[in-house]
Amino acid sequence: MGLAFLWVAFAQPALAMDTDAVVSSLCDADVVALGELPSHGEAAVQEMRASITHELIEQCGFQRVLFESAAIEFFSLEKDAMTRANSDNALGGFLSSDNLAPFRAWLFDKVTAGKVSVSGIDDQIGASSQFSRTFLPALIARASGQPECGRAVERNLFWRYGDAAPYDVSEQFLLFSCLASIRGDTLSPEESFAVEVLLRLYARQAGIEAFGTRDASMATIALWHLEKDRALKTIIWSANTHIAEATGPSGITPMGQRLATELGDHYRSVAFTVLDGETARMGASPSALEALPPHSLEQGAARDASGALSYIYDDRLRQQDGSPSRLMGGVKEADWSRMFDGVVVLPETCPPSYSR
Template identity: 25%
Template sequence: MATPASTTLKHGVRTAALLLAGGAGDFDPLLERIGDARVVLIGEASHGTEDFYDLRADITRRLIEEKGFTAVAVEADWPDADRVNRYVRGRSTDATGQAALADFQRFPTWMWRNTEVLEFTEWLRRHNATAGAKGQTGFYGLDLYSLHPSIDAVLAYLRQTDPDAARRASRRYGCFSRYRDSPESYGQIVSFGEGRSCKAQAVEQLRELERRTAPAGQSADELFSAQQNARVVVNAERYYRTMLSPGHSSWNLRDTHMMQTLQSLMQRPENGRPTKVVVWAHNSHVGDARATELGPQGQINLGQLARQHYPNDAVLVGFSTYQGTVTAASRWDGAAQTKRVRPGLPGSYEALLHDVGLPAFQLRLDNPKLVGLEAPRLQRAIGVLYLPETERASHYFNASLTRQFDWMIHIDTTKAVQPLARQCEARAPRDVRPRSVVPAD
């Protein structure tokens, strides 16, 4: 039975709601809220919902065309995204966007090899072709799982530019060679004292690359990418060593790496223009961790760090859904499945937003009509796994919406994203999360 307080809150949400009707001006209020901000982080409540990808791309296109955003940084590995970056800039031999997405082989491939990302990739290539060299927008990866692909990328760069440096790098990175087929085993073996750490070699190689300047006739972009790959190796080495540690160590290290990558992009002008970055990542990375039950337990995330480093320049946008379908797996390394999303639990934000009775809307979360929305409620996070049989324990945590995000977009009934190919994914390391909450990504 509805209480007077819940009825008042629902009425406040409804009166504050900005409708999404599929029109060209739907996101005018959001762009007004973004203003001159240089970092816009756009989330998703799952890694397998077409609506989230579609609307996120719509917002990003407008930010690029109307606000001069110069980079799209996604929750993906640097080498995989770099192939897309070369394609959208017209610098690769890939004939199609689908070919450019082919390096996304690690589970879950559907995160980036799907129809919505393909469409955006082709759009960005067309935009860059007409924008000219000084108006191009890049596509980058924020994540750190690519230990060996990043090693390969560093070696490939040095073999082309400095064979002696390539031989030194090969000797240093040789420390990792026995773990090539299972990088997480590196962390297990080193943690239990059964093998030597490769930390010193990885750090030494990064330091050498950081001292380099681009050779004459070579693009500074290639050196920047090599340096970033060397940074991935350093942080991936540490990440795999902390995977078995209790608490939030591995999560915090991963999001700190994402922040370092974001800062590297922000500090590097794109074709002479100040860099402005759109981030695509899960709500669990984008929403300020301090506004969730996990923050007081010691978890940090990219959204929190972005607010702290860019207090007047970061805008955090979240997504929500009540029901529908989602592309997800039932186990780590499992096949992609189309699953039915259960209605949001009573008392959750999903249920509250559903009860407003609008199919699609958005909220500016500093609207005074939303008094009461700051109170902690259950919030759902579906990552690459969806386990409806244990939904409360696996997918819900408490959060304060108005402190977590600046803007919320709710699509009441959503549909699953369509993978480009349903196939067996390469084995991926299982991430570690606190308590019973399933990894959101």
């Protein structure tokens, strides 16, 4: 396999990063989730995930990618002219790194050629979600029949709060009640989907537990996309904490556990971690990754791989059950083989760079 899509700035010839084992273990799956550390701040992971995604699409016939990005924002790719600008806005946030620029350009070409579809699975709406901030207030005002509901949603999405209009319990309940009052009879399927996504977000922010966790919402959104066309082989990009197939140290049922229950062996999850280096989220200062103990999963994988990329799965992953790892944020112990089908361990990383 060529290395044309390995954009790892620190890579040296001796590092011989080979994705063959990862791709071949996933090629026959219907849904593949590729993780990353919960910090979202490791360039090497971004680039390796992009490389594996490229190979899964080119070699294994995957045709859809679902990102941990604002689900509603991707409607802009259907309602407006497909441009690099609205495509990048839909991906948003940490996926706008310079490190992923070649991948975004390649993916845009695939989408505009009709060979790949892209969507989001997050109910959260970020600052780059320009379409959502215009589309949703108008939709909610019309669907609820209450102009004040549209104004409340606009206030929230643009965060126009202050002493005169605080974001307090009353405001949270207003947002929830506005969404809960809407009946979907006159709405298109996409509009009903948008209302349901926003309802779950506002219910959670108002502390109404009956509507579930963010992971539950992400699973619902992912399954909605999968049900639209079960024939499309699908890649999901999300944090390790979300793609896990079993509950981990946090005690929260992850999206991946719900997907694995629904899809069975058709769902595969591969987590990513890094032995050493620096991390930084978008706009934050770099910091060193927490030191790992000698008996950590990452240290063991590095020893076995003589410093090169290591992909551990099946028996090798089971041997690491109970080992400490940074896979889920911090350094924690878990039975990793229950949570993931495989783990990619990279030797080193630096933070992603952002020029916009």
